[in-house]
Amino acid sequence: MAAGHSGADRATGDDGLPARLARVTHYMGAVASVGLMVGLMAWGWQLVSRDVSGVPVIRAVEGEARTTADNPGGQLTNHTGLAVNSVAGGQALAPADQVAIAPSPTDLLEDDVAMGRLGATAREPANPSETPLTFAGEPIVPLSDSEARALAEAQAAAAAERALADEAVNQAAIIDAPASEGPVTEVVTDENGVPAQAAAIAEALVQAQAEANPGVVMASARPAPRPRITRVAAAAPTPAAAPAPAAAERAPEPAPAPAPVVAASSASGPVVQVGAFDSNAIAQGEWQRLAGRNGSLFSGKAPVIQEHQSNGRTFWRLRVAGFGSISEARQFCSALQSSGTDCLALGG
Template sequence: MAQIPMDGTGPQVDSPQIAGNIANWAGAIVSLGLLIGAGVWGYKLLVRDVTGVPVVRAIEGPMREQPIDPGGTQAAHQGLSVNGVAAEGTAAAPADRLVLAPAPIELNENDAPSGATQIAAAPVVTEEPTIEAPAPIAAPAALDTSNVDAVIGQLVGDAEPLGEVAPVTEPAPEVTPVVAKEGLGTSLRPKLRPAQRSQPIAAATPEAKPLEVAAESLPAGTRLVQLGAYASPEIARAEWDKLQTKFGDYLGDKQRVVQKATSGGRTFYRLRAMGFADLSDARRLCSSLKAENADCIPVVTR
């Protein structure tokens, strides 16, 4: 006989066992469904109609067939039918009948030009012209070669002897002397060279520019380049000489400017160069000096 606990409750079912049963029943149902689906699919595969599968079939009839009209069909757009494309949008039908060009017309004598008619109407002379026979030439009488004078007289006949022919002389052309209306009676003679030669004229030399220009005399807007700032004007001029020695090819025609300036209670002297056509000329000089590690700044006087 089963024992009943003192609290009065009966035996309880374990919950994990119930979950396992539910999973087993679900797996069984799914397996049964798969088995039924496989059976149905296999049955349809066996009883399907294979004639319904699309198959490429050969064309019925001969591969080549002779055309009804071996010469081909006429094109739809012939003659003037293409004019209907612009008017109606589609080409007109081909012409029903074909008209050939007329035969060439032969001209008769009445259709000939007026000039040809006149020529044709002119009478044609068929008679041969009468040619008169020339008079017979009498044969010369026999010459008696034994007597030369008689032969010459017979040959000459009534010819008159020629007189003496005077020689023809052409008159000499008249030469008219040319007399100068204007001229010198006697030719000029060059003057004698003086004993003392003249001194050669010295070539004009351009006016030399001053080496240094006062800063106060420069107008506003003058293009300059600043080469440095120094404690005294003597140091600035000495630095100019050094720059001339090192960069004489660039500063050869430039003028020196020493300008006094004050900044922050200190007085210094700026060393500048003048003689530039425009700002581009000043920048070119600074580019050349900076390439040699020298200080150079383009500036403008104010």
């Protein structure tokens, strides 16, 4: 019986140490859990109450904001540590051990001027031709002496030409009557001084091109202003020839002038248009001039003068007929263009 009690006590003693360690561990875990919960609750309370209790307060800093070192060291600048500075600051100083004369004022240099004057001097170029821009914003290109001299001569010549043109315009007689059918040498211009014959030729060429290519859309020409007749100086009279001596043979009489060619008003087949003129007489005179200058080229060709109206203006087209095909007409036109005459080949 005693042996049984001793065995039970030994078993109880062997199991007591692990049990006690387990209980201690449980107690420590419970205490840590409780402490963690208390800390979380305190932290949450601080977060909630911080907006109310944590209002920032601005307070003045106690003490001096800046202090001067007792021995700063380094190198003193000019005019520091003088008695005059202490007197100006209202400080009472002991008698000075050494009295010295203040340094003389520093003289100003040539560059030491007012800021406005310095800026004006810096922006003022030494040579006016080096100015990059004028007040109007137009660029100025520096020129050499020869270029400037040539430019001045050209401007003077242009001014003289303008003066002569203005004088000629003032002396010209402008009439409201339609232009007369004068000879070919008469100058016919519009109110702007542009030859009306050239404008009529250009307009006629555009219309002829539109007729030759009906699928191409062409812009309508602007109506030309009323023509103006400019006075043409008459040719100087030729001096009368001295009478030939009686013994000299009589000079042969000049051949009579050829009769004017009667131009047709229409033609069939390909034609070549050489211009448009203000009157029928001018067109016939132009035909005589071209035929005389290109005699072999106009051999076998006949003139065709057609009256046409456009934008309230009447002019006469001068065309050349007598071609067997459009290619022959184009070759004829190429030959005229090589001699300096504008033309346009048109199909029949």
